[in-house]
Amino acid sequence: MKIGILAVQGDVEEHEYAVKKAMDELGISGDVARVKRIDDLRGLSGIIIPGGESTSIWRLTSKSNLMNALRDEVSNGLPAMGTCAGAIFMAREVKDRIMGETGQGVLGIMNISVVRNFYGRQRESFETTLNIEGIGTVRAVFIRAPAIVKYWGSAKPLVAYGDNYPVVIENNMLALTFHPELTTILVHEWFISNLVKK
Amino acid sequence: MKIGILAVQGDVEEHEYAVKKAMDELGISGDVARVKRIDDLRGLSGIIIPGGESTSIWRLTSKSNLMNALRDEVSNGLPAMGTCAGAIFMAREVKDRIMGETGQGVLGIMNISVVRNFYGRQRESFETTLNIEGIGTVRAVFIRAPAIVKYWGSAKPLVAYGDNYPVVIENNMLALTFHPELTTILVHEWFISNLVKK
């Protein structure tokens, strides 16, 4: 099986490293592909949108309609996982804490609404322990993280942190506001064995 | 016997070297003359037009009417062989792949039509193996080569490569679009023993 990682910008190698380790743990043999243009989408059995600067990812992909092609693939069943910037893309509603609305497009495929920079700037980034249903306890690193404050429809939160939800799932889509690939591979194992294998 | 090589510009030494080796192989003793001005044409029993930059050969000879004298000599029986740029000279019709017509004069003595830079620029130059009727198998080097795409009248192709003809003969005239003098001397042997000796 081949899992794609959107590789225009952001921490791609850390995800790559996590997926490989996860496959070893599960004892499956597969590949990891770097998705930079449309025809890297072919033959994928799953996609991960990594953390990074959302604006420049958007800017870089806008020229090559990579996003639209991606939206289609996901809407018709390609399992997807998004971390931090990823979550921003997958959300239908996006607000910005300080500057109200920002005029930027979204993938907008999950019934969640996201507030950017919820905890403030880099200085307020923090590390904590989360106990995620079905995955286990993980050390979670929030970096300039957004927050999922509301969900509706078939979206289901897997954990709560204060009054927002760092992990939300909606059939074949998984959104996280923190970076599992920096501390653990349990999330990727779960992603592969549940969303992809099915 | 004395074989002339048009020596204003281009790879003259390689031809010189090939003719000498051919004579040794055939066990004849002769000379090779460098033709730079009109009265080097005297006493030739054959002429070779080497590869090179056709435009600057033309430009260099235009001042001294060398070409007209050459046309006359060939039309009344001097055997001639042309490689690459040579073939362009000897063709009646010449087209250029990218820029349509180019305003440049020709010797125009063979019933072939030639397309310049048929395979593209230096980057597309290539090397292949050709089996030429009556000469044998040779390693052929195409460098910014033109292509002979059509022939008519008493012109006869000696080999086909895809849908064009790298070697064409018409009584005492031989046209090639590749450089035999870089890899073999069979062509020169053939030229001497058949066209010149007769």
Add this chain to the structure above:
Amino acid sequence: VQWPVKLPDAVPGTVNVKVGFPAMLRNGVIMDVTNVEQAQIAEEAGAVGVMVLDKLPYDVRKAGGVARMADLKVIEDVMNHVTIPVSAKVRIGHYYEAVLLESIGVDLIDESEVLTPVDEQHHINKWMFKVPFVNGCRELCEALRRISEGASMIRSKGEAGTGNVSEAVKHFKLLNKAIQELTSAYRGGDEEKLRDLARQCQVPMELVTLTARLGRLPVITFAAGGIATPADTALMMWLGADGVFVGSGIFKSQDPKQRAEAIVLATAYWDDPEAVIEAQRMVSERSAMMGIDVKTLKSEELLQTRGV
């Protein structure tokens, strides 16, 4: 402005947090800006961050005099008008300018040789800060020394403000060769060589072992100094940079807008010649910044020799 208070077991400014953040800037371009307009240009061009300065390195070089940290107001303006991470430079050793930047919430601090140092012997002790720091380096030892003082990101010094990428190329090749030696010594189990290096570089042993094991610097490493064309940046990525800092290369040229986009493009798609060509077409040599040939600099004009 008020950030929501943290829950009790949230520890800010841990190593992971500080080292993790730069990982998010991979394949990105951070541009030097001196005001808001330039910052917005950078954002639209797709930069992953901006570096706020008082004067661009090229002008620093021309003006001479003492180069200090930028105005706090300018920095705050920028912070309020762009969404991408904002960073700023402080003079080497000037502990207090760093305190100020942290207090106003800058995302990344660059203890930089471009500004006039206030201390020739000691760098700032960066463990005492929650905000990540980036330092320049010319070779492995310098990099390791900065990391052991708490730097969470490294960049090549190159020769800032010359639009000439040759020093950066030299620093990266030196870096790669030294790391390679380390790795092969490590695999060769030749512990003594590791110890020697640890001794030469005056850094603790674990740090050397870690580097040898990973086969690279344990923190994100960007290329910086003299990048001026998409071809340059593609070259640096090809040499193994995780991303690039572009100084005067952009805003000292006549076509900053396109140059910014082109460099962003070439950085992201460096391993695809087609895209780089496209990028290369968006700029023209006439309007590149008038570089300086490093050879013509007198040795006390070199910025790269600052810092220990």
Add this chain to the structure above:
Amino acid sequence: VQWPVKLPDAVPGTVNVKVGFPAMLRNGVIMDVTNVEQAQIAEEAGAVGVMVLDKLPYDVRKAGGVARMADLKVIEDVMNHVTIPVSAKVRIGHYYEAVLLESIGVDLIDESEVLTPVDEQHHINKWMFKVPFVNGCRELCEALRRISEGASMIRSKGEAGTGNVSEAVKHFKLLNKAIQELTSAYRGGDEEKLRDLARQCQVPMELVTLTARLGRLPVITFAAGGIATPADTALMMWLGADGVFVGSGIFKSQDPKQRAEAIVLATAYWDDPEAVIEAQRMVSERSAMMGIDVKTLKSEELLQTRGV
């Protein structure tokens, strides 16, 4: 634009293809041009190729600063307006500029000391390219080192942009003498001398033997650097050059059109004094470029010392 696809057994970019091409430029002149008009002038003058630059070497010298590869657009314009081979210069060691040139289909690449190098120690590894490369040299060892890195054509460095042919003369005479020694040592079967040289020059043994056997460099060798009059070029051909590169000598003079023709003429007919006289008459000394006496150059202004 689409080139017809190749049949399966056509292998592009073999040694023969890359070394064969320059053989077609024998007795020819390749001229430095900075735009389309100059390129067409060169073509009408009968040049066998043009070299596209951002600034002529003479101006490179005056302007100082960093000299980079020319704009891709300019190069493509030239490619679309002349039929003769088009070549361009890249900075020494800048692997990526070369990649770009290959991708846009330039016929010949010159890794040249006229541009500002990005790498003082390593030249580009030219075996990885399908397009032929030409490098400059001052003496035999330098030439052999370039060939063993994959250069398929060699030229003398001379001192570019001075309109003074004396350095080129020096380089060619050094070249000839060293080769002569080789040949006679080879015929003398004195293998040790061959090995010594192989060791000095740090090149493999076969390459030295081949040179000794042929009695000349195994690739086409042009004269370059400071050619400004037909007499100069005739002199260089007399010294055994296969052809010449003319830099600022033509387009920095007041009579570029005639000078171009005259030099083409003198190159082709160098062994015929009559023709050279004719050529010499087409130009006049008043309008030659104002040369520079090499002695007055400070050593760090010398371009010929770049490269290893």
